[in-house]
Every structure is written in C-alpha cells, then in structure tokens.
Amino acid sequence: MDDFSVYAVLGVNDPPRRLISAAGTRQCSLAVPAHVHEVVLFSHGPWGSHPAVTVELSGDDRGAIAVGTLTRHQKCLLWDRREGEMGRNSCTLTVTLEGESLVGAVNKVRLKVTDAPSNSATAALVGEPPRKRKRGQAGEQNGHPTGQENVCPNPFSSHSSTPSRKVRGKAQRGQACLFTQGEEKTTACGPQNPRVKGKQSKTPTQTGNLDGPSGRWGQxxxxxxxxxxxxxxxxxxxxxxxxxxxxxxxxxxxxxxxxxxxxxxxxxxxxxxxxxxxxxxxxxxxxxxxxxxxxxxxxxxxxxxxxxxxxxxxxxxxxxxxxxxxxxxxxxxxxxxxxxxxxxxxxxxxxxxxxxxxxxxxxxxxxxxxxxxxxxxxxxxxxxxxxxxxxxxxxxxxxxxxxxxxxxxxxxxxxxxxxxxxxxxxxxxxxxxxxxxxxxxxxxxxxxxxxxxxxxxxxxxxxxxxxxxxxxxxxxxxxxxxxxxxxxxxxxxxxxxxxxxxxxxxxxxxxxxxxxxxxxxxxxxxxxxxxxxxxxxx
Incomplete structure (x- = not known):
C-alpha cells in the first residue's frame, strides 16, 4: 500500500505532481494558473481493500458539484475549466481519500484550485487541515431509450429532473416546463444556458407557517x-x-x-x-x-x-x-x-x-x-x-x-x-x-x-x-x-x-x-x- 498515490496534471505540458501517498502527503492545496484549462487526476499503485477518492467542485456562493470518483476501476478524472460550471472564477476541488486500509489518522485530502496570475510558472502545494463535509459521487450507466408508444404533448430535446415552467409560452432546451411561471430553473439533470436569465415569478408561493413545513415538491x-x-x-x-x-x-x-x-x-x-x-x-x-x-x-x-x-x-x-x-x-x-x-x-x-x-x-x-x-x-x-x-x-x-x-x-x-x-x-x-x-x-x-x-x-x-x-x-x-x-x-x-x-x-x-x-x-x-x-x- 506504500506505493499508492494520487497525481494531478495541469494542462498538456505539465508533468504529473504527486498529491497524495499512503506514506507521504495526505493534505494539500493546489493553485492553478488562470491560463490552465484542464486538471487531470489519476491514481497509481495498488488500491488495497476498498479505498476511493471522491472529487467535488465548489466556489463562492455555489453548492458543491460532484466531479467524479477515483476507484480501482476508474483511475483517472478530467476537469475542464472551459466546460465546468465555475468558469474562470475562484473555485475549489475537494478530494477525499477513503478506506481503512490506508494507514494514518488523517484520511481526507483537499485540493484547492484557484485562479493564479497567468504568468505563474508553477503551482504551489500547501497543506490544509481536514474538515467535515457532505459527500456525493457521480457515475455513468447504460440506459438508452428504447421503443415507446406514448408521447408527451410537448416533446423536449433533453430530460429534466427538476421541473420548470414555460418561459413566454416556449419550452427552453433542457427544461421540462413545470411549476414557477416566468421563472427560469436550473435543472438537476439538464444543462442550462448561463446567459439566459428568466424573470422572477410574481405568483405568491404557498408556504407553511411556524406550525408546519414550508411549501415544497420532490420531498x-x-x-x-x-x-x-x-x-x-x-x-x-x-x-x-x-x-x-x-x-x-x-x-x-x-x-x-x-x-x-x-x-x-x-x-x-x-x-x-x-x-x-x-x-x-x-x-x-x-x-x-x-x-x-x-x-x-x-x-x-x-x-x-x-x-x-x-x-x-x-x-x-x-x-x-x-x-x-x-x-x-x-x-x-x-x-x-x-x-x-x-x-x-x-x-x-x-x-x-x-x-x-x-x-x-x-x-x-x-x-x-x-x-x-x-x-x-x-x-x-x-x-x-x-x-x-x-x-x-x-x-x-x-x-x-x-x-x-x-x-x-x-x-x-x-x-x-x-x-x-x-x-x-x-x-x-x-x-x-x-x-x-x-x-x-x-x-x-x-x-x-x-x-x-x-x-x-x-x-x-x-x-x-x-x-x-x-x-x-x-x-x-x-x-x-x-x-x-x-x-x-x-x-x-x-x-x-x-x-x-x-x-x-x-x-x-x-x-x-x-x-x-x-x-x-x-x-x-x-x-x-x-x-x-x-x-x-x-
């Protein structure tokens, strides 16, 4: 297990940088120059019994977004700034190492990715104490549509798990048109155009009082x-x-x-x-x-x-x-x-x-x-x-x-x-x-x-x-x-x-x-x- 390590590569010309090792560094922050568009994370060495490395992306005033999970079956992840939700703003990649087979009291590692001056030649590695956080994982699965007979009244180009209301009588791409009138929703499972901003609904929302839960759906x-x-x-x-x-x-x-x-x-x-x-x-x-x-x-x-x-x-x-x-x-x-x-x-x-x-x-x-x-x-x-x-x-x-x-x-x-x-x-x-x-x-x-x-x-x-x-x-x-x-x-x-x-x-x-x-x-x-x-x- 001493050979287990996790590496990061910043851009196509950057050499691999070891961030985590079973017997070495367990905590770090990595500053990324603004001109670097891609960060690759990969593991090397035996995984042991059941460790996993989960990666999340977060930024100012934004919730955490699952980037992916490194496992013995998936040993490489790519984050692309150009396609990422955080754009070129300051953001943080949170990397968590799990598994009892890795020795040491500290089993969580954090990799901070922040915009650095464009003339920065290297990225600094700085230790950071662990803190508690919530955990989520992203993955893929084969589940393609097959022959079906019942068609919705309004066909949509992509599925949306967070329903949204039509905007000006027209469904936006990636939305399922439900609930708040005149208000654009960022869907939970469909892409949104960040340049399109809908007007906030003036329809009053029915909410609960102090004696009961507030109005909601999806609970x-x-x-x-x-x-x-x-x-x-x-x-x-x-x-x-x-x-x-x-x-x-x-x-x-x-x-x-x-x-x-x-x-x-x-x-x-x-x-x-x-x-x-x-x-x-x-x-x-x-x-x-x-x-x-x-x-x-x-x-x-x-x-x-x-x-x-x-x-x-x-x-x-x-x-x-x-x-x-x-x-x-x-x-x-x-x-x-x-x-x-x-x-x-x-x-x-x-x-x-x-x-x-x-x-x-x-x-x-x-x-x-x-x-x-x-x-x-x-x-x-x-x-x-x-x-x-x-x-x-x-x-x-x-x-x-x-x-x-x-x-x-x-x-x-x-x-x-x-x-x-x-x-x-x-x-x-x-x-x-x-x-x-x-x-x-x-x-x-x-x-x-x-x-x-x-x-x-x-x-x-x-x-x-x-x-x-x-x-x-x-x-x-x-x-x-x-x-x-x-x-x-x-x-x-x-x-x-x-x-x-x-x-x-x-x-x-x-x-x-x-x-x-x-x-x-x-x-x-x-x-x-x-x-x-x-x-x-x-």
Missing part, C-alpha cells in the same frame, strides 16, 4: 408507525432548497414537529428526487440518491427511529447516482428501479432501466439476473409491492411519457408487461402512488409534459383493471411532485361507533394523506389533504 413522506410519518427534503420556490428539511407528522392530531435537531449524527445533505423507505423490522429509514442542483447522490443514509441517530453507509458494490427512481422494500432488501442519472455532453442525462438491490445486513449493492419483458428506461415513475410483485407505473424518458404497467415477480425475478382493462390514466410522471388494499394501489395527479394533473385512479392487481375515482376532494387541486401515504385514522377514545367499525373491518380505518407538490402555476403546497380510503374504494 419524501415516510410512515414509521400507524400514527407517525417523517418528512425529508424538498425544494420550494425559486429553486430554493427547504431550510426546514425534516419534520415529524403526528397523525393523531395532524400536528407537525420540527425534526431536524431530534436526531444525532450526520444528516443527509439537502436534496430532491430521493427515496425514503422504512423497514418495520429494523425500525430504520433508508434514504437513497436524489440530486441538488447539478450534484448527484448515490449515498445511503440510515435513520434509526428508536435511537434517533443518523448514519451513512459505506456500502460495497456499485450503484450509479440516481434521482427520481423508485425504491421498494421486500424481505429486508431495497429494490431500486429506473431513475435519471448524469451523462456526459452532448446527451446531458439519461434514464435507467436497471434494477439495483441493496442488502442492509451485508451493506452491499448488487444487480440480480432479471428475465422477461423489461420496461423501457424512465424516471419519475411509481412502484409498489403487492402479492409478491413490484408494480411499476408511468414515468418518462424525454420526449416520451408513459402510462404502462409492468410487474416484477420477486420470486421468479421476471418482468412482464401487464395487459390492463378499463380506462387507464393518461401518460404522466411525478405522480403520487399508494397501496390502498391487499390488491389495489392508487395513482393521483402528476405531470404530463404540459400541466399538473388532479385526477385519481385505482388499479386492481387481481384482474389488472383500472377504475377512475370521481367526486373526491383529491381532484380539487392539480399537483405534481407530491407525497401520498396511508395511515390509520385517529379514533375518538371510547367511541362505540369507531370500535364497531374496527371490528367489522378487522382493524382501524385507513386514511390517505397527501402533502406538498406544485400546481405548475407557481404555487407550492404545504397543507395536508386527508381522505378515507374506504370512501375512495367505494
């Missing part, structure tokens, strides 16, 4: 028991990530409690498009993936709801950074399907058709062998587990929007396209989905490429039929990027009617809770809408 709402749910993440107006990212919902009286300071340990960085999945056996919430501006995540954070402590998993195996994927729990493992991932220019992003499984006990990612009719690549879809199968609905891969249903048999590990009857929902993504019985799931709202939707449908897995729900208060407000969960209806203590109803239904009545989302007209919601599940099924 997760995760039930942890029949009367409690945890809200994580989200983004509000003007692309601002929520400063109140974590709340606890008590369904007994529909009250919110700020939960950001309730749990100890490193909390996940602000994000949207992630998933939060609760395991009732271990009483833990697993948060995976998501994006923040142009930063992508493939990290796994775990919240133990008994000790109220966050931990970040140092997982083995490979999984790409993903956002707007689905995550389903089955027999203690997490099944991640689809999603959007960063892809190099000229195609700025791509959708996945892959299945990744995370085993919490082994802390490892793996890809199983899957047969059958695999669904086309997509993101913004929904998935739920019923009768030993994962049912997958909707989503999109620009410019195509889907309304098909696929099922993954978890015993045979085989996909099949489900032939449905009844009038199906129109093609959509970023909709809400929830299981409402042992054989039925509900789909509500979403985005069809042009507008937010308010309709509601129920799918019966026993006969593969769709039915629409009319007359429900769910149809009052179009929304997309919202959260839908089911929880037990609070019963009045000592109520004979409630006790009789519970006996007849073999359990407490269930209610559907809808939170957040946007209406494609500049409003982001913070109120809760509740509907009895029995009323929807009737």
């Amino acid at each position: 997760t709402l995760c039930p942890i028991d029949p009367q409690t749910a945890i809200l994580i993440g989200g983004q509000g107006s003007r692309m601002n990530f929520c400063k109140d990212p974590m709340w606890k919902l008590c369904a007994e009286d529909m009250s919110w409690v700020p939960a950001e300071t309730l749990a100890e340990g490193p909390t996940p960085e602000a994000r949207i498009g992630h998933t939060a999945t609760f395991d009732p056996e271990s009483k833990r919430i697993f948060v995976f993936g998501g994006s923040k501006n142009k930063k992508w995540f493939n990290d796994v954070h775990i919240l133990d709801t008994q000790s109220w402590r966050w931990t970040m998993v140092e997982a083995q195996g490979k999984v790409p950074p993903l956002a707007y994927h689905s995550c389903s729990l089955f027999r203690g493992e997490l099944f991640v399907l689809g999603g959007v991932f960063p892809r190099p220019h000229p195609e700025p992003d791509g959708c996945s058709d892959a299945l990744y499984i995370f085993n919490p006990e082994m802390a490892i990612w793996y890809q199983p062998i899957v047969n059958g009719d695999r669904p086309a690549p997509r993101s913004g879809h929904s998935a739920c587990v019923l009768q030993g199968k994962i049912f997958m609905f909707g989503g999109w891969d620009t410019p195509v929007c889907f309304n098909d249903v696929h099922a993954l048999d978890l015993g045979l590990m085989e996909f099949s396209a489900v032939r449905t009857s009844g009038r199906p929902p129109s093609p959509r993504s970023w909709h809400g989905c929830a299981v409402v019985s042992g054989s039925k799931f509900l789909v509500h709202g979403g985005y069809n490429g042009d507008a937010a939707l308010s309709d509601t449908f129920i799918f019966n897995t026993e006969n593969s039929s769709w039915s629409s729900v009319t007359g429900s208060q769910l149809s009052a407000v179009p929304r997309a990027g919202h959260s839908i969960i089911t929880m037990a209806k609070p019963s009045k203590q000592g109520s004979a009617a409630d006790e009789e109803q519970e006996e007849m239904s073999e359990g407490p009545a269930q209610m559907l809770l809808v939170f957040g989302g946007g209406d494609n007209e500049g409003s982001f919601f913070s109120h809760l809408t509740t509907v009895l599940v029995d009323d929807l099924l009737r």
Whole structure:
C-alpha cells in the first residue's frame, strides 16, 4: 500500500505532481494558473481493500458539484475549466481519500484550485487541515431509450429532473416546463444556458407557517408507525432548497414537529428526487440518491427511529447516482428501479432501466439476473409491492411519457408487461402512488409534459383493471411532485361507533394523506389533504 498515490496534471505540458501517498502527503492545496484549462487526476499503485477518492467542485456562493470518483476501476478524472460550471472564477476541488486500509489518522485530502496570475510558472502545494463535509459521487450507466408508444404533448430535446415552467409560452432546451411561471430553473439533470436569465415569478408561493413545513415538491413522506410519518427534503420556490428539511407528522392530531435537531449524527445533505423507505423490522429509514442542483447522490443514509441517530453507509458494490427512481422494500432488501442519472455532453442525462438491490445486513449493492419483458428506461415513475410483485407505473424518458404497467415477480425475478382493462390514466410522471388494499394501489395527479394533473385512479392487481375515482376532494387541486401515504385514522377514545367499525373491518380505518407538490402555476403546497380510503374504494 506504500506505493499508492494520487497525481494531478495541469494542462498538456505539465508533468504529473504527486498529491497524495499512503506514506507521504495526505493534505494539500493546489493553485492553478488562470491560463490552465484542464486538471487531470489519476491514481497509481495498488488500491488495497476498498479505498476511493471522491472529487467535488465548489466556489463562492455555489453548492458543491460532484466531479467524479477515483476507484480501482476508474483511475483517472478530467476537469475542464472551459466546460465546468465555475468558469474562470475562484473555485475549489475537494478530494477525499477513503478506506481503512490506508494507514494514518488523517484520511481526507483537499485540493484547492484557484485562479493564479497567468504568468505563474508553477503551482504551489500547501497543506490544509481536514474538515467535515457532505459527500456525493457521480457515475455513468447504460440506459438508452428504447421503443415507446406514448408521447408527451410537448416533446423536449433533453430530460429534466427538476421541473420548470414555460418561459413566454416556449419550452427552453433542457427544461421540462413545470411549476414557477416566468421563472427560469436550473435543472438537476439538464444543462442550462448561463446567459439566459428568466424573470422572477410574481405568483405568491404557498408556504407553511411556524406550525408546519414550508411549501415544497420532490420531498419524501415516510410512515414509521400507524400514527407517525417523517418528512425529508424538498425544494420550494425559486429553486430554493427547504431550510426546514425534516419534520415529524403526528397523525393523531395532524400536528407537525420540527425534526431536524431530534436526531444525532450526520444528516443527509439537502436534496430532491430521493427515496425514503422504512423497514418495520429494523425500525430504520433508508434514504437513497436524489440530486441538488447539478450534484448527484448515490449515498445511503440510515435513520434509526428508536435511537434517533443518523448514519451513512459505506456500502460495497456499485450503484450509479440516481434521482427520481423508485425504491421498494421486500424481505429486508431495497429494490431500486429506473431513475435519471448524469451523462456526459452532448446527451446531458439519461434514464435507467436497471434494477439495483441493496442488502442492509451485508451493506452491499448488487444487480440480480432479471428475465422477461423489461420496461423501457424512465424516471419519475411509481412502484409498489403487492402479492409478491413490484408494480411499476408511468414515468418518462424525454420526449416520451408513459402510462404502462409492468410487474416484477420477486420470486421468479421476471418482468412482464401487464395487459390492463378499463380506462387507464393518461401518460404522466411525478405522480403520487399508494397501496390502498391487499390488491389495489392508487395513482393521483402528476405531470404530463404540459400541466399538473388532479385526477385519481385505482388499479386492481387481481384482474389488472383500472377504475377512475370521481367526486373526491383529491381532484380539487392539480399537483405534481407530491407525497401520498396511508395511515390509520385517529379514533375518538371510547367511541362505540369507531370500535364497531374496527371490528367489522378487522382493524382501524385507513386514511390517505397527501402533502406538498406544485400546481405548475407557481404555487407550492404545504397543507395536508386527508381522505378515507374506504370512501375512495367505494
């Protein structure tokens, strides 16, 4: 391991400079002359058991952007100033060396890249003490669009995971036209023209008060028991990530409690498009993936709801950074399907058709062998587990929007396209989905490429039929990027009617809770809408 080193090359005529070595320098800052347009990082020597070198780019008043990761399989990275987000301004490349097999108390290294005078002949190496930071990784994956039949009303030239509203009635390149009217959005997975600046929306944004979370979309709402749910993440107006990212919902009286300071340990960085999945056996919430501006995540954070402590998993195996994927729990493992991932220019992003499984006990990612009719690549879809199968609905891969249903048999590990009857929902993504019985799931709202939707449908897995729900208060407000969960209806203590109803239904009545989302007209919601599940099924 003494031979392991990481080197940097500044420009085509610069000799390699050793920055990190197992037995030598572990901390450094590298000043880069302004005329140098490229920085190459590469490793040399044996990697040992599991070290990795992650690289992030940050600058003044800008969030960190994942540049890439050096591993034993990818031993070289290139940062191009001419194509980088920071331009020629002062910026910092943060390089983190990980792995217990590298000896020494300090296992983090920082490489600062700042503009130096153009007549500088060399770059100075200066030691810098380590500090805590958030971590994200970028990667690539094969997930190219295949033959599809449902086309969005408005075709877009590139996919966008952060929806944006049309500007002057015309979709901008790399945008999906959702939410704030007249306001340009920098997408989480699509390039933007920095010279184009949209006007700020004058439409008032609906936000929460001191007693509840602010208005947002792209968050997760995760039930942890029949009367409690945890809200994580989200983004509000003007692309601002929520400063109140974590709340606890008590369904007994529909009250919110700020939960950001309730749990100890490193909390996940602000994000949207992630998933939060609760395991009732271990009483833990697993948060995976998501994006923040142009930063992508493939990290796994775990919240133990008994000790109220966050931990970040140092997982083995490979999984790409993903956002707007689905995550389903089955027999203690997490099944991640689809999603959007960063892809190099000229195609700025791509959708996945892959299945990744995370085993919490082994802390490892793996890809199983899957047969059958695999669904086309997509993101913004929904998935739920019923009768030993994962049912997958909707989503999109620009410019195509889907309304098909696929099922993954978890015993045979085989996909099949489900032939449905009844009038199906129109093609959509970023909709809400929830299981409402042992054989039925509900789909509500979403985005069809042009507008937010308010309709509601129920799918019966026993006969593969769709039915629409009319007359429900769910149809009052179009929304997309919202959260839908089911929880037990609070019963009045000592109520004979409630006790009789519970006996007849073999359990407490269930209610559907809808939170957040946007209406494609500049409003982001913070109120809760509740509907009895029995009323929807009737």
